[in-house]
Amino acid sequence: MTPADWPEVAEIYRQGIEDGEATFETRVPSWQDFDAARLSDPRVVAVDDGGRVLGWAAAAPVSAREAYRGVVEHSVYVLRAARGRGVGRLLLSAFVDAAEAAGVWTIQASVFPENAASLRLHEAAGFRIVGRRERIARSAAGPHAGTWRDTVLIERRSARNGIR
Numbered sequence: 001m002t003p004a005d006w007p008e009v010a011e012i013y014r015q016g017i018e019d020g021e022a023t024f025e026t027r028v029p030s031w032q033d034f035d036a037a038r039l040s041d042p043r044v045v046a047v048d049d050g051g052r053v054l055g056w057a058a059a060a061p062v063s064a065r066e067a068y069r070g071v072v073e074h075s076v077y078v079l080r081a082a083r084g085r086g087v088g089r090l091l092l093s094a095f096v097d098a099a100e101a102a103g104v105w106t107i108q109a110s111v112f113p114e115n116a117a118s119l120r121l122h123e124a125a126g127f128r129i130v131g132r133r134e135r136i137a138r139s140a141a142g143p144h145a146g147t148w149r150d151t152v153l154i155e156r157r158s159a160r161n162g163i164r
């Protein structure tokens, strides 16, 4: 992902927010805020043959503490018109490879239990369910505005990095 990809990345993020099953976030940040809050590596986009961005994946550190330097929380978003065609699977696979190469040992995410596509995608990529967090936060906008929602905490432990 380069700064030039941002308009397309932002639109894909906007669609995910609008659909209401991806995140508690209510608006797309500026490139500066997006970039500052996330690691530069791993960070990937999927592009089609014509160079159009079809999806992206990026991660933020879960903690500033040194001991947690290999633990990240990620997001993966695919363009609405490109979903259900294997783009997410390719993207997540590339993202996991990049995370492994960068020394990450745990990738985690919080997924709404209603997000069947995300749960299936992550299960297939070796993520496990840690647990369900009941009514963890309240949706502030979109189709679930005002509703306290559960999330499912998932994680993928690296066989290569960290404890063996």
Ligand SMILES: CC(C)(COP(=O)(O)OP(=O)(O)OC[C@H]1O[C@@H](n2cnc3c(N)ncnc32)[C@H](O)[C@@H]1OP(=O)(O)O)[C@@H](O)C(=O)NCCC(=O)NCCS
Binding pocket: 016, 019, 021, 022, 023, 075, 076, 077, 078, 079, 082, 083, 084, 085, 086, 087, 088, 089, 090, 109, 110, 111, 112, 115, 116, 117, 118, 120, 121, 124
């Ligand atoms: C979740 C998301 C990234 C998946 O990407 P995708 O390109 O649509 O997924 P893929 O086509 O690679 O499919 C991955 C797996 O999920 C399954 N799947 C896809 N859409 C599905 C759906 N609507 N319901 C159930 N399973 C679904 C696929 O069958 C596939 O599993 P399989 O290989 O066992 O058949 C995409 O739907 C998306 O961007 N959603 C909006 C943003 C979002 O929710 N991001 C995740 C936040 S946690």
